[in-house]
Amino acid sequence: MLKIISTLVFVTTLPLAGYAQDGLPIFDGHIHYSQSVWRLISPPQAIRLLQQAGIERCLVSSTPNEGSEKLYALSPERIVPFLRPYRTRKDMLSWFNDPATLEYVKKQLDVIPYQGIGEFHLNGTDANTPVMGRIFRLARDKGLALHAHTDEAGIRNILIRAPNQVVIWAHAGFDKVPIATLQELLDDNSKLYLELSFRNDILIDSELNPHWRDLFLDHPYQFILGMDTYIPARWSLLPDYTDDARYWLNMLPEKIAKLIAHGNASRLFPVQANR
Template sequence: MNHIRRLAAALLLFALASPATAPAADGPLFDAHVHYRPAMMASISPAEAGRSLAEAGIDGALILASEATTFRRLDAASAARLVPFLDISRRLGRKTDWMHVEGVAERAREWLEAGEGVDWAGIGELHIRAGDRFAPAFEALLHLAAERDLVVMIHGDPAVIDHAYTVAPAVRILWAHAGTYPYPPLLDDYLRRYPNLVADLSMRNPTLTDADGRLEEAWFELLTRHPDRFLVGVDTFSVNRWTEYGDIVTATRTWLADLPPEVGEALARENAARLFPE
């Protein structure tokens, strides 16, 4: 059955692809999960990071930055359109227990309003365990994001997403790595429940694909059922991920080629363009 679906996708690609428009597997991509922190600059300069994006065919990227200065330096060195997210937890220096720091939401509001030359489009990546989901700081950040129409990137399990939408039903959430438990039936359920929820697929290439790097049938069905709810990404959480950047993007392009062209285009860049309009 998997081979039949792949053949159908390939035939559809052949029938619909236009010479004037490069398919997602070959054309520009939007990377929805890029970390660039001050500590990385000693190993990967802004110019080197910008070159890595360009060589991989990235024409847009969501940048998770704790400092405005760091983002501005990368933005100046990159030809891609960069969308800045304020990494609250990294700015506080507390990746796993930031939600218990006093005055988080108030400080976040000050940072967002100060701007420092950056028009922040979102907040995150917020790492949060299920047991911390009732923390007042988390709830206050959700309200702040909804008030300012910012997207919140959450790295957490389904209970965190459920609570977020109980607290702030209108908030827009980007679920990092398609959640802690990236199972197609679970994701299908959550995407149906919450219309303002989208997910990035960073770190999930091995989960999505078989030993040959081709898209698994269950993921093919999920992505074609919800083509407007997913984005692709690398997640440059370490210097090693920057070093491997081109190879990771190549692997992503391999499974994007298994999708019908309009679905591949949506994941590659159109969903990001709609979520983060210029």
């Protein structure tokens, strides 16, 4: 009897969308394998953790870039490497103003087939320096995407200075950027993609925030999922994070859930281009 009751409970709590969320493959738009991580998690262990979490492919960046290069060497079909314009963490505060950045980026781009520049950090008018103008032109000429961790003013400046280039906005500006602002930016910029790590307003009381739902339905081709493994603990928890993402993806129409989970990133970074 007990068994029957528990089965009934399970059936009645199945998500309304009615398709299996288990195993929805993920193309993660925000993986880091930086020095603090590779000291604890070897490249083979990192690849195993990605597999366990159902992350079939991912954008990877790291400080220093050697981390991305280690993972790419091991699994080139899974790893889409992005080049960070930092030689060390110290560069994070000055790179956008330092002419040495451009020389470093140009040289490093030859090491493995990098497909983008980022995730880089800047805010507001940091995007307006002459060095950044040259970085944007280099990305345009080489067909590289940009992955920016920046505030609202920063993303607006990037979009002005790098028009018609693929720009991925890390964390979609975090919760402090209103959803209405995201809507306006997506309406005006068809090559802007929002990466969703740390947007903690997508769920409200375990339900999909209706404003986010509307945004997903309006712009289904402009979202990329991300887990952001910037510290070792987030690597260990990757399977939990991907399950959490599948939980809310399952509240969307299946076609849109698949676009956000992997379709949009796969379209931008097809496997062939990665080899």
